[in-house]
Amino acid sequence: MTDSATAKGEQTRELILSTALRLFREQGYGKTTMRAIANEAGVSVGNAYYYYGSKDHLMQAYYDLLQDQHREAVEPILVTEKAFVPRLAGVLRTWLDVSAPYHEFAGTFFKTAADPRSPLSPFSEESRPARDASVEIFRRVIDGSDLKLAADLKAELPELLWLLQMGVVLFWVHDQSEDVRRSRALIDRAVPLVDRLLRLTRIPGVRGVTTDIVGLINSIKP
Numbered sequence: 001m002t003d004s005a006t007a008k009g010e011q012t013r014e015l016i017l018s019t020a021l022r023l024f025r026e027q028g029y030g031k032t033t034m035r036a037i038a039n040e041a042g043v044s045v046g047n048a049y050y051y052y053g054s055k056d057h058l059m060q061a062y063y064d065l066l067q068d069q070h071r072e073a074v075e076p077i078l079v080t081e082k083a084f085v086p087r088l089a090g091v092l093r094t095w096l097d098v099s100a101p102y103h104e105f106a107g108t109f110f111k112t113a114a115d116p117r118s119p120l121s122p123f124s125e126e127s128r129p130a131r132d133a134s135v136e137i138f139r140r141v142i143d144g145s146d147l148k149l150a151a152d153l154k155a156e157l158p159e160l161l162w163l164l165q166m167g168v169v170l171f172w173v174h175d176q177s178e179d180v181r182r183s184r185a186l187i188d189r190a191v192p193l194v195d196r197l198l199r200l201t202r203i204p205g206v207r208g209v210t211t212d213i214v215g216l217i218n219s220i221k222p
């Protein structure tokens with residue numbers, strides 16, 4: 001395949017995805033069909049299916065796009081900030097910023113993604129690439145910060161912080177306040193509490209409880 005053909009194919013792929021996301025916002029995920037996406041993008045239905053085998057594949061592409069945008073947006077924070085609280089709060093607040101254009105259809109989409117059997121679940125095997133990329137951001141949050149932790153807790157913490165983000169996402173989906181003010185307040189209040197709890201784990205009397213918690217986490221992991 002020539003470079004021009006490759007570039008044209010990538011443009012078509014991006015066009016289909018951007019059209020799909022716009023229709024999801026305007027019509028809702030459930031009401032938007034692959035045919036409608038193809039018609040709106042000005043491509044054949046067969047061409048749309050060539051690039052994306054289903055709406056689920058489009059949503060996985062959205063996950064990847066959102067993750068790429070988030071990773072790029074948090075880079076200045078991770079490069080310049082060393083204190084754990086502003087690093088973590090900055091990463092979570094930046095996720096709200098990059099996700100803002102998709103807030104309108106998040107509620108209808110969440111009905112599908114909340115099904116544990118759905119490939120669109122953030123916990124599904126299909127969502128693993130985006131999930132792993134997000135966990136890696138939280139690993140960088142920890143590794144580049146001033147936070148000192150026991151090795152076993154440090155190893156588990158990136159995934160636990162990703163679960164914290166999933167809690168923020170769930171709250172954000174239902175947040176109808178202006179500029180999702182309540183979600184931002186949740187982050188601003190929760191992150192210092194997380195920091196305090198983590199620093200308490202260095203106290204000898206608390207260390208045993210921390211070991212038990214890590215053991216519990218490992219015992220219920222899939």
